[in-house]
Amino acid sequence: MDYYLPSKYKYQMYEKVRNVETQCKWYSVCPMKYYFEAGKLDEKWVKEYCHGDWSICVRYHLEESGQYHPDNMLPDGSIANDL
Numbered sequence: 001m002d003y004y005l006p007s008k009y010k011y012q013m014y015e016k017v018r019n020v021e022t023q024c025k026w027y028s029v030c031p032m033k034y035y036f037e038a039g040k041l042d043e044k045w046v047k048e049y050c051h052g053d054w055s056i057c058v059r060y061h062l063e064e065s066g067q068y069h070p071d072n073m074l075p076d077g078s079i080a081n082d083l
């Protein structure tokens with residue numbers, strides 16, 4: 001079946017697929033990697049964001065814009081008090 005999608009949406013879909021195929025560029029230095037490898041962070045965060053769609057990660061955007069964010073801020077922007 002052939003779908004018609006305006007090019008704007010095709011590009012957005014392409015970007016999402018591309019993001020899922022690549023790891024977040026901050027992963028090697030991100031506290032989420034440390035917490036995950038230490039067994040302190042549920043794998044879903046790493047799967048859904050770091051190895052999934054990192055373009056929707058709040059930490060990613062704060063890092064990109066050089067804004068402060070605490071180490072225990074989760075990818076959705078919430079604070080994990082147990083980290």
Ligand code: SF4
Pocket residue numbers: 024025026027028030031032049050051054057058059060063074075
């Ligand atoms: S938590 Fe966000 S900034 Fe950190 S590695 Fe994962 S996607 Fe990248």
